Amino acid sequence: MGTCDRKLLELLICPLTGSSLRYHAQAQELVSRKARLAYPVREGVPIMLADEARSLNEDEI
Known part of the structure; x- marks a missing residue:
């Protein structure tokens, strides 16, 4: 990502x-x-939808 x-x-x-x-x-x-x-960020575009997000594991938080 750029400036x-x-x-x-x-x-x-x-x-x-x-x-x-x-x-x-x-x-x-x-x-x-x-x-x-x-x-996710796809082709530089943040996808800010909960349905598109993945759940984080305890060790990723």
Whole structure:
């Protein structure tokens, strides 16, 4: 993700909890520790739908 994209990521919050997100570059995901979900980033576009997110394991939180 480029510089502009980093600014976008700073503005995004988890749609379920309203908490901040952490970007995991290797997995191409936005992680919400509070919701225990990882939202995918596809072709540079964050998919902020709970139905598209994967549940995090305890060791990923």
